[in-house]
Each structure stands twice: as C-alpha cells, then as structure tokens.
Amino acid sequence: MTVMLTSPIHSLPSTPIHGGLSLEDASLAARRGVRGRHAADHLRDQGLTVPPVPNQIVASGDDQWVMALSRREFWIINPQQLATAAMPDSTAIASEVWPLYCQHSHSWLILQGAQRADVAAKLCAVDLRSEAFPLGAVAQTQAARVSVIIAHHTNSQQQPVFSLFVDQAVSEYLWLTLQDAMGEFI
C-alpha cells in the first residue's frame, strides 16, 4: 500500500514573497532523531558532525544538519530530501542509543528574510537578532505561547533562515500567526 505524506498545513494559503521575507512549509522534508548516552558517538561513527554543546546546529555533509537539543538528544534534518512514510524505529538503534521522534510529531516551517528576527520578535521573548542569536544557534522556547525549536542556519542558496519546529497539533495556528506577524513587513 502506498502512503502519501501530507503536511498538516498543506491546505493553507502561502505567504506572498516580498522584500525577501517568506515563510515555507518544509514539513515533508526528512528528519530523524536519536537520544541516549552514546547518541553523539553513534552519530560520529556514521560520519556526521556533531555540535560540541547543546542548542547548536552544524552542517554535516552537503545537505544535512545536525542539531543538539541536549547532551544526549540530536536531530538530523535534511531540507533537500523528502521524508518517507516508513515508521521510525521503536527499539534501541545501538547500545544506549534510542530513536527520538520528530518526523511525524513536528511541523517544520522556514522563515527567511532580512527581517526574520523582527517578525520573530513579535511572537518570541528570546532575542533572535544575529548579534545575540548567530548562525548555528538553536533556541528551545515559546513563540506565540506554544513550544517551538528555532534553529538559525543557511538554506541551499546560503541565505540565513530560521527553521521552526512545532508540534503538528498547533502548526496551523503558528503558520497563521507568523503570517499575521509578517504582514507588518510585507
């Protein structure tokens, strides 16, 4: 049986791109997670680059990014690769390494544009300006009162973007709220 993946916000209107400010739904892009005492070593053994401290994101290879959420929790995200409908592992991947679900639990929104920090400032208490939140930084916080993970990295065109990961149950709300916040700038 073929299973088609569908983003929970696929039916919502997209934001017109103006002045370089845009909001993209990347929920169908591939991502996976691991956690556990040996999770970092497990990723290094796979040839991946792992951030040295939590709340950072680093490029690993051509298209992948590795994000450290704690000393023992990592997400591997790939904006260029489409996710599969395969169920993630539910048992230990290796000794002291367990799957950490993020593909089917979180939506992935990408906010791009020079004024991305100004848009985020309307919703989030953390200072996301580049001086305080440089490329490679990750914030686990709240935006518009819902929990989000915000990662500051570059896209395939080497443009800086915010990747926002939010629980799928509230992704429609955050999508519309971000669009509303962007309205001041576009």
Next chain:
Amino acid sequence: MKILHCPLNGPRNISEFVYGGQVKPMPNPESATDTEWAAYVFYENNSIGVVQEWWLHAPSSYWFIVERHNGSDTILRTYDPSELLSNPGMVSLEDAIQ
C-alpha cells in the same frame, strides 16, 4: 514577567516552566512500607527557608533543580540534576534523567 535561568537553555520567561515539587530521596519501591511510600508521595516539608525543587523547562522537556528561598521567592541557584548523583540518597535519580 519573571525570568528563570534554565541550566540548559539560559534565561527564559517563567511561563515556559512547570513546577515539579520538592526534591526528596525516593525510598526503595520494593522494600518501602506503605507509610514510607505515602509520606514520599503526599507529604511536603513546607518549612520556610531555602528549598530544593524540581522544575521543568517545557519546550525542551528538561528537568533541573532550583534552590529557592520560599519566603522571599528568591532564586539562589539552578543546576543540572546530575549534581545530585553524588548524594547516595538520590542515586535513583539517575534513571529519572536518562
């Protein structure tokens, strides 16, 4: 808005945190009497002074320890629970933070 310093994530609005109760050694579930277990689950010290408390940073699901004066509501220190592992009475916490 009050600001609480999360050991993992840094300063965050207090609205991002959830109180998790007083830190206290857990008796052995296999050998504790009903009275000991009930005391662990239901009784709190509630004396005024500096207390150790569990707090959760909800967006990152990270549990940590806060030392707070419950009279003045002053936060004295926040730290990772691994610091408590040196206390033999708290050894069982190791499983809780995996």
